[in-house]
Every structure is written in structure tokens, then in C-alpha cells.
Amino acid sequence: MLLEIKNLRVKYGNIEALHGISFGVKKGEIVTLIGANGAGKTTTLHTITRVPPPEGPRVVEGDILYKGQSMLKVEPHDVVQKLKIALAPEGRHIFGNLTVEENLKLATYARKDVERIPKDYELVYRLFPRLYERRKQRSESLSGGEQQMLAVGRALMTGANFLLLDEPSMGLAPLLMYEMFRALKELNQKEGITILLIEQNAKLALEFAHRGYVLDTGEIVLAGDSKELMNNPEVKKAYLGG
Ligand SMILES: Nc1ncnc2c1ncn2[C@@H]1O[C@H](COP(=O)(O)OP(=O)(O)OP(=O)(O)O)[C@@H](O)[C@H]1O
Ligand SMILES: [Mg+2]
Numbered sequence: 412m413l414l415e416i417k418n419l420r421v422k423y424g425n426i427e428a429l430h431g432i433s434f435g436v437k438k439g440e441i442v443t444l445i446g447a448n449g450a451g452k453t454t455t456l457h458t459i460t461r462v463p464p465p466e467g468p469r470v471v472e473g474d475i476l477y478k479g480q481s482m483l484k485v486e487p488h489d490v491v492q493k494l495k496i497a498l499a500p501e502g503r504h505i506f507g508n509l510t511v512e513e514n515l516k517l518a519t520y521a522r523k524d525v526e527r528i529p530k531d532y533e534l535v536y537r538l539f540p541r542l543y544e545r546r547k548q549r550s551e552s553l554s555g556g557e558q559q560m561l562a563v564g565r566a567l568m569t570g571a572n573f574l575l576l577d578e579p580s581m582g583l584a585p586l587l588m589y590e591m592f593r594a595l596k597e598l599n600q601k602e603g604i605t606i607l608l609i610e611q612n613a614k615l616a617l618e619f620a621h622r623g624y625v626l627d628t629g630e631i632v633l634a635g636d637s638k639e640l641m642n643n644p645e646v647k648k649a650y651l652g653g
Contacts, residue, residue, distance in 0.1 A: 412476070413438040413605060414459070414496075414573070419473035421458050428454045428468055430629040436573075441599050441606040443616040443637070445650060446626035452609040453501055455626070456575045459607075460498045461487040492521050497571035499562040501578050501609075507551030511542050514550050514561055518568035527570065534602065535564040538594040556587030563594070573605045574598070580612045592619050613650035617641045625650070 412435035421429045429451050436442045446452050457467045459475055459482075475482050477494055490496050505514050515535060519528050536543035539560040545553060550561060559579055566574055579595070580588050596619065598604045610616035617623055617637040625633040625646060633646065640646050 412436065413440075413478065414607070415476040415479075416455070416459075417474045417476065419455075419458065419475065420471045421454060421468035422471055423454075423465070423468055427471075428629055429458070431473060432626070432629070432631045433473075434624045434631055434634065436605060436607050438605055439599070439603055440622065441595075441608060441620040443608045443610055443620035443623040444626050445610050445613040445616050445623060447611065447650075449628070450626045451629045452611075452626060453577055456498055456577055456607075456609060459496070459575060460490050461485060463487065488521065491569050491571065492523075494573070495569075495571045496573040496575065497566035497569045498575045499559075499566040499577065499579060501581065505550045505558055505561050505565065507549065509550055510547055511550055511553070511561060511564075512546040515542075515564055515568045518565040519570070522570050524570055528568075531568055531570065535567050538597060539564060539590075541590075554587075556583040556591070559583060559587075560591065560594075563591070567598075572603070574607070576606060576608045578610055578612075579608070580610065580615055588615065595619070613646065614641075614652075 414436040416432060416434050418431045418433055419429055420427060420431045444452055444455060454468050458470060470483060522528060541557055542560055542564055553561065563579060579591055583591060595606065599606055608616055608620060617640055620637050623637050623640045624631050
């Protein structure tokens with residue numbers, strides 16, 4: 412496994428949000444973690460990216476290994492800069508008063524491999540032509556879906572080769588959702604980018620990912636290939652509308 416979550420228990424204050432979850436992502440894979448509101452999906456990503464308490468969760472047991480090494484002591488900025496793992500957050504977190512181009516540029520500030528930055532602009536604009544068309548536009552004037560694309564674009568501009576995506580389909584109209592997932596698939600297949608995708612939209616996520624895990628109130632209750640999960644009666648009943 413490239414990323415291995417081992418028996419991870421985390422708390423916010425005294426409230427335990429993850430009750431000892433274990434799962435993994437291999438290099439080159441797309442793995443999805445599906446679950447309802449409040450299941451602990453965002454918490455899992457924030458634990459990996461080391462968002463500090465109290466806003467972020469506190470690890471009380473277990474470990475997170477990256478390439479076999481514990482990353483619990485890694486500083487948040489080094490998760491991006493050294494480990495090359497980037498989060499495209501839920502709710503987007505872009506700078507509305509900056510243009511698309513400025514938002515992308517800001518994501519590159521800590522990169523050492525400056526010679527690769529122009530190629531990454533090309534990649535982002537090729538994947539999301541809408542961002543290219545709107546590159547001089549203030550980001551707050553983008554549609555929700557376009558802002559979602561910008562959040563993914565920013566994650567890419569950090570030079571990451573492992574993306575953590577927090578509900579990229581949220582609030583997107585079907586056409587934009589399709590564009591988004593087509594772009595993500597291309598990133599995985601052509602650029603070799605490994606993806607951990609958190610989704611409430613289980614149908615979409617399982618169509619797209621190689622493997623998946625089902626998270627239910629802080630516990631992993633099912634795991635398997637996407638096909639297996641799609642055909643699992645419990646998954647069908649609880650997450651795929653029968
Ligand atoms: N900063 C925080 N402080 C306290 N409790 C929190 C915090 N963030 C999340 N929680 C709690 O932890 C649990 C898991 O929340 P989390 O945001 O990880 O769920 P989620 O699966 O991402 O849900 P959603 O699909 O609604 O985004 C919830 O009970 C939530 O109320
Ligand atoms: Mg969430």
C-alpha cells in the first residue's frame with residue numbers, strides 16, 4: 412500500500428469521530444470512501460492532511476503510513492511539499508477576490524520544481540477548459556461547479572501526485588459532474604495520479620473508482636472492488652436507492 416490507515420481513532424474534544432478505521436490506497440489507484448452525512452469522511456481526510464486541533468481531529472490511537480513511514484509527525488505543509496499529497500477541500504476554499512490564474516499561482520508558491528510549473532498550468536487548463544476561458548475572471552464570479560474545478564486545479568498546481576478529493580461532485584449539475592469525473596479519470600490514467608475520493612454520491616463514486624470502502628458513523632463496515640460493492644444488497648439498499 413502507498414497510503415495505509417491503521418486502526419485510526421480520532422477525537423474532537425471528547426467526542427470520538429473515527430472508531431479505529433483501517434484501509435489503504437495503492438499507487439495508481441482510485442479508491443473511494445463512501446458514507447452518509449457525518450460518517451467521518453472529511454475527518455479522515457483532515458487527519459491525513461494534519462489539520463491541527465481544535466478545528467482538526469486529534470489522533471488518539473493508530474497510525475497513518477505513507478510509503479511505509481508514519482506521517483503523524485509530518486508537519487501539515489510538508490504533507491504537500493515533501494509527500495506531495497494535496498487536498499481539494501469540500502466547500503472549495505478558494506480566494507474569491509483573486510482571479511482564477513492568481514488562485515492557481517498561489518498554490519505553486521512553495522514548489523522547488525519550478526521548471527515543471529508551466530506544464531502543470533497546461534495540464535489544469537487542458538483538463539478544465541472552462542478555467543482557461545475564465546482565467547482573468549475573479550473566482551467569486553465562477554459557478555459552483557467551476558469553483559470545484561478550481562479547487563482541484565489548485566491541488567494539482569502544488570505539484571502533488573496524490574490527490575485527496577472531498578466530494579468533488581457536490582452541488583454540480585449533471586453536465587459539470589461528468590466533466591469533472593472525466594478530468595479526474597484522465598488524471599489517473601494519463602498522469603498516473605493516485606486518488607482517494609470521498610463521496611456521498613455512492614453511485615457515481617463506485618462507477619469511477621477501482622475499489623471502495625463504506626464508512627458508517629466512524630467505522631468501516633464494508634470493503635471491496637467497486638463492482639462487488641455496487642452489487643452488494645446492503646450497499647444497494649442504503650446508498651444506491653434500492
Ligand atoms: N471541527 C469539529 N469539531 C467537532 N466535531 C466535528 C468537527 N468536524 C466534524 N465533527 C463531527 O465529526 C463527525 C464526522 O464529521 P465529518 O465532517 O467527518 O463527516 P462527513 O462524513 O464528512 O459528512 P458530510 O458528508 O456531511 O460532509 C460528525 O459527527 C461531526 O459533527
Ligand atoms: Mg464532509
